[in-house]
Amino acid sequence: MLSMNHLQKVYRTHLIETHALRDFSIHVDEGEFVAVTGPSGSGKTTFLNICGLLEEFSGGEYQLDGVDVRGLGDNARSRLRNEKIGFIFQSFNLIPDLNLFDNVDVPLRYRRFAAAERKRRIEDALARVGLASRMKHYPSELSGGQQQRVAIARALAGSPRLLLADEPTGNLDSLMARGVMELLEEINRQGTTIVMVTHDPELAARAQRNVHVIDGQVTDFSAEPDLGQHPAVTTAMPA
Amino acid sequence: MFAYYLQLGLRSLKRNPILTALMVVGIALGIAASMTTLTVMHLMGSDPIPWKSDKLHYVQLDNWSPDQPYNDDGSPPDQVTYRDAVALMAAARADRQVAMFKLALPIQPTNPELKPFRALVRVAGADFFPMFEPPFQYGSGWDRRQDGEHARVVVLGKAINEKLFGGQDSVGKTVRMDGVDYTVTGVLDDWHLRAKYYDLTGGAFTDPDELYMPFTTGIDLKQRASGNNSCWSAPASGWEAYLDSDCVWIQMWAELDSPARLAEFKAFLDSYVNEQKKLGRFPRPLNNRLLDVNEWMADQRVVSRDVQVQTGLGFAFLLVCLVNTIGLLLAKFTRKAGEIGLRRALGASRREVFTQFLVESGVIGISGGVLGLALTALGLLAVRALYSEYQTVAALDWMMVAATIVLSIVAALLAGLYPTWRACRVQPAAQLKI
């Protein structure tokens, strides 16, 4: 599904060079739920940006769903993002001036779907996150958890191959966070590959696989699916 | 506290220099356009003799043709006939009255270095001077007795006295015009008339009168006036027949010191015209008019339609500039929602926030006003270049300077009011969470 080999990312200003990623390699298979963890400044966000084609990389190679993305133009990258990737952001990034329907509609518009097709997909996606009845509401009328559900619906509406989540519960309280997490797990069970960046070990523990990033490099794999789930359940309880 | 707000305002304006410049220039342009046109209109139409403009009345009698009115709107002729002027002067029923016209006469200077030249002479009765109150530098006008004697006397305007006598006291000296000598009885000082309101028949802003002579003396010259002359039937041949005709070419004013006197005079005019009707004159229905100075100026459109349209346009332009500034201020203040929330959280009252932002708008207004004033001066310069006859009415005066500044501040505050009100509605908590 996703394969990065020896990826490099260097930020240059006229004074200093910063290596955000060095020799970064990772492979994610179809249907996996991978959590990427690491302390702040470790390169998590850079990884996510490159992974989601939001930024270019300086060296190495990256294949997304069989497409070599190196050297693709801005328009081609936009199209690839639009068709293959669904984004879930920490601060939801809903457009405040659009109602839920129109918010979910945004990526579909760029996909040039016909109106009827868009309508069907929007309604399906909102139904999947349980907000079908609030289509005409504006984001400001919803709770944080509900907003993130809308964002998830927006990510799902285009039937992406890969869901990229950036601290999806970072702005939510624990109850809402659990709801969102459960929703992601449900989506993953239905076959969508998920890569989630988080600094929260509890959340990470619920993924099938954890990738730990320190100083721009992958340092640790925990590949057994079962191991990931139990600690999360146990540590989530004591509260 | 005000100083603090002022400081905050200036700092905030400095932070977005382009946006600030846009707002200031916008206000300044709007102010300049509206004030330039308003100044011209104001000065053109301003009362030239405010202390007695309601007492001076322009005499109009309708002696026109039975078949068609003088004007399409039915108003009477703008001048009177010689017969009627003489009759009304002789009756002397007003507190003061004057009949007048203008002549262009050749002046032959005694100084051989000066070439003969043509000058515009106001031919008027002695009451002209006490009625319109021109300031005298030397001497005085002639009196009614000299009117009766057809005296060969003149009053010189300041400029022509400058030209002929080097600006010295020329009272008692003689001036030769068309082969006849006239004795100087007085010299006028600068007489700043914006509109030559006492005779609007040839345009209010053109051809200032250069010297003055008695009506009776002027008639003796048997010369046609150099102003307008209108006849509804062709006069018979000869000068006497012309004087006796129904041609109108004389301007007539009456000074009436009270409303009662005005009513009396009106009644007198009506009875005069009714008498004349018995002699077969005045075939039209009774249609006398006694407009005062300001009414007469409005009637004669001293403020032209073009100037009115330009003034309207100037203010429409100001409106657009204000809308523009409201939009930009709104944009600016909206971006400051966070700051407002913080200030509110730190204890600023809604009123204090309101004041702070209004001060900022006011600073824009004052800057716009000062720049606008400079642009207004430029605009008036342009008007003077475009309209050579508007020299006297396209000039800044103190009242208009003050009006400009006040208008710009009011405009900016008005423009700032809505955005400020919006800014103040920010809830202290709402903006702090993100």
Place this chain on the structure above:
Amino acid sequence: MEFRPILSALMRNKVSMVLIGLQVALTLAIVCNALFIISERLDRMHRPSGMNETDTFVFNSTGFGQGYDVRSVQQADLQLLRSLPGVVDATSVISVPMSQSGWSTSVNLQPNQATATADTALYMVDSHGLSTYGLKLVEGRNFTPAEIGFRTVNDRAAPPSVILTRALADRLFPQGGALGKQVYYDNGSTPTTIIGIVERMQTPWLDSDYIENSSLMPAYLPYGNTTPYLVRAEPGRRDEVMKEVEQRMIQANPSRVIGRMRSIEQVRAVSYAGDRAMAIILGAVIFALLAITALGIVGMASFWVAQRTRQIGTRRALGATRFDILRYFHTENFIITTLGLLLGGVLAYALSLWLMQQYQAPRLPWYYVPVGFVCLWALGQLAVLGPALRASRVPPALATRSV
């Protein structure tokens, strides 16, 4: 195109939209009407006077003193003027077109008619009049020297013959055949025969409602001791001839004043100065208005771009291309401008109606508003281009940046 979502997003920011829309509306209304006034003034200024304007000039001669005999001086002057080098022809006149002062009277088809058939300006010339004014005789003949009579302002008997302009001839005789017919001037009973028709000659008054009704009469008519002369110089020699004439006239007879020497081009410039000034002032206001409106759009759009940077990043992340972003802002501007223009169209016609009522102005031709639409659409799209380009350069990675 994504009209509906942009429009519904705009409806959530009504005030800003209304402000820009209002500005566009006022601009359209003012610009349409101002442009129309300008075009009217330009049309007015370009009306042909019918006479040669480039080579001609007028001046007054005013004699003084008891010994001055205006008639003999006039004859001597005309002889002198016609003999000067560089002079094509000269005539004594009472007025010239566009000078705003002159004589007018009524012309009738019957003697002592109660209501006039037509109004006309009067020009008194001798047999050199047609060639000095440079008028084009289209029918009939010129005056002969024998026809020219002496008149004074107080004794102005109707002349036996007259030359009319085409416009006046058509007014008097709509069926044609004016040449040779008799008419009556000054409500009088003495007939005057039409002996010639010239193509065109304006009256002296720019505002008269019979601007092309002029009559040329064969007469010498001094105004007291004042005689105005019209001189036509050889092409290109006018200014030099003007100086020469002034000197020679004084030399020929020192007991007079030569005054108000003006070329006809100056006469035209002075008389149309008001129209010219109006056109220039309105032009300046139109320019300033368009500039302010454009700057207002730039300012607002810049602000919106700044305010929505994160939203733009998100859209980019969700798959919008740079062009999609550019188009978003252009579409948004198009919607606002269009709403403003619709209101502005109504305002433009309302303003025109008001001007018609208040100032008897003519009706705004219908095509001004659609042309204004196109111009303001273009202005709006141009003004928003800068901010929109800035928006399109917002990187998609902005979406993942924490606040």
